Amino acid sequence: MxxxxxxxxxxxxxxxxxxxxxxxxxxxxxxxxxxxxxxxxxxxxxxxxxxxxxxITKTELPYSTKERIAVLVSMENGCKICVNAHKTLAKRLGMSDKQVEQILGGIDTIECGEGEKLLLKFCLRASRKDSYKILKSDIDEVKNMGYSDTQIFEAVAITGYFNYINTITNVFGLEDEA
CATH class of the missing domain: 1.20.5 (Single alpha-helices involved in coiled-coils or other helix-helix interfaces)
Structure with a gap:
């Protein structure tokens, strides 16, 4: 309640x-x-x-990447309601049960390219309180895997959104509705 x-x-x-x-x-x-x-x-x-x-809008990042960020950051923040909501949304946006289960197992269990895994790890670092320690070299490493400045910016914006909504749902004790 x-x-x-x-x-x-x-x-x-x-x-x-x-x-x-x-x-x-x-x-x-x-x-x-x-x-x-x-x-x-x-x-x-x-x-x-x-x-x-x-x-919801089609952007530079595919829906699968955006939903992976959503679930991983929500897991990192202990937000069960958001994890379950985005497991459901990921399936509605075309991800299989297997792909969703892989996300729940952590980045290393996700079947995707090494570049995407690096981007996801970067997003988890960006979600933490010490994100101010991220350096240009960290961003360059993601860019070297094929991501543009605007794609990295989008991924960090999504990460920030989940820090925001996870905080709101956690602080006010919202129940897991799944």
Whole structure:
């Protein structure tokens, strides 16, 4: 149970209601993360835009890489609700059960190229409190594996998003809904 009272659909702003109504109609309920974010329309809308732009929209990184980052960073942060949500989303975006299970086993169990493994390890380093210790040489190492500046920037932005949403869901004690 969440550590604070979460709004019901009827308590949400009309703008948020319009955005979440299809989910409510499809699932019969709204997840706790959506309800928590709806406490503040500005925070809800900003977060919703990040999800759309970082995860849903086709970008420079493939969906599989983005979902690997999502699950790995969420595992690192101990955010079960986000791990399970992104296991489900990864499957909806075309990843097999085997590919999802590999992510849960850690980077070394993922069947992907060495370049992607290096990018994923870089993202985990970027997710930590001592990310200020990352050097130009660390970024150059990822670039030497074929990633562009903008792809690395995107990967770090996704990493930052998961640090943000993992913090919110963990601090407020949201339950694992999977």
């Amino acid at each position: 969440a550590h604070i009272k979460l709004p019901e659909f009827s308590d949400m702003s009309p703008k948020i209601q319009k955005l979440v109504k299809p989910r409510l109609e499809k699932n019969g309920t709204l997840d706790e993360t959506t309800r928590l974010l709806s406490l503040r329309e500005d925070i809800f809308l900003a977060t919703n835009n990040m999800v759309i732009n970082f995860l």
